[in-house]
Amino acid sequence: MSSNSEFLWYIPNDVKAGHRGDAAVENHNSLDTLTSHARALEQHGWKGALVGTGWGRPDTFTIATALVARTTTFEPLIAIRPGYWRPANFASAAATLDHLSGGRVRVNIVSGQDNLAAYGDSEGDQAHRYARTKEFMRLVRRLWTEENVTCAGDHFQVAGSTIEPRIQVRGDRKHPKLYFGGASEAAERVAATEADVQLFWGEPLDGVRERIENLKTLSRQLDRDLPPLEFGLRITTLVRDTTEQAWADAEARVAEMAKGKSGNWNDHGKPVAIGQRRLLELHERGDVLDDNLYTAPGKFGGGGAGTTWLVGSAEDVARSLRKYEDLGITHFVLSDTPYLREIERQGDQLLPLLRR
Secondary structure (H helix, E strand, C coil): CCCCCEEEEEECCCCCCCECCCCCCCCCCCHHHHHHHHHHHHHCCCCEEEECCCCCCCCHHHHHHHHHHCCCCCEEEEEECCCCCCHHHHHHHHHHHHHHHCCCCEEEECCCCCCHHHHCCCCCCHHHHHHHHHHHHHHHHHHHHCCCEEEECCCCEEEEECCCCCCCCECCECCCCEEEECCCHHHHHHHHHHCCEEEEECCCHHHHHHHHHHHHHHHHHCCCCCCCCEEEEEEEEEEECCHHHHHHHHHHHHHHHHCCCCCECCCCCCCCCHHHHHHHCHHHHCCEECCCEECHHHHHCCCHHHCCEEEEEHHHHHHHHHHHHHHCEEEEEEECCCHHHHHHHHHHHCHHHHCC
16 A cells, blocks of 8 residues: 555444444443543554544544543544534634644544534535535635635625634645545535545445546536545454454354344434445445455444445455555545454554555
């Protein structure tokens, strides 16, 4: 793999223990437990981790701030929702954390379903939702890179706004990267013009290739005025010492999921978004696609990154991830449970193969 690929993990940030088959231990979401994950990520070669968001989960930004304070290199990919924050408040909070952490902040903008009424938000149809997201992303970036910003948009307004502290430019990093997901036409139009990184779920290679080509075409058609869009993959990687052991464990886990006994797998509520629906329908093409993309979990509500798994030895999974990289993927957000054990195992066995 090329040296510019980056490897992040996932911190579930859930009040309920046993997320996606994780060890259901007491204090699973305590600061000490989460810190042990973040420090293990540092020690085992990972760049950082995606921290999940959603109403009814602990506040993502607070968790990320606490973990940054207890680590030295760990970079949180902080999932946030435009309706939960106002752009200037968010831009200020992120700039402050970026300043305090020495430039370790990454941001994942989420536009999917949530319990909006619980925090006083409301959205119209899909067109309204993505128009607001687009405006949010553009305004946050302006606040990070310009001073005395005035904007009178359809959704957000600021006048004479200057964020302090200013984001420090670090090499070619002018501000925290904005990651974004979504497979609908409306979402892809936002990604093509506003995102720094488009995250894909674990689709087969042909699906990812098609979406990358489409997004590059859209970027040209919509006169993107930012550096070229980068691409990322968010997927479960089930790695064992041998191919046989990996598949035995994967099939045993799906058997438990089929009985409804495998913990809290689906944290992506209904109604199902287009990207999620694409994943859930994959098993109709076969239980295993490409070399080792296991789609059977989707039959039992795998949810998000838990819907499809790359299964095999470290060599098998590395070979598959390299094929995604050959398509243009440079950001990888991997995970498996138990989270802490797999941070260590995959950091020690998989990452060295990916860095060769």
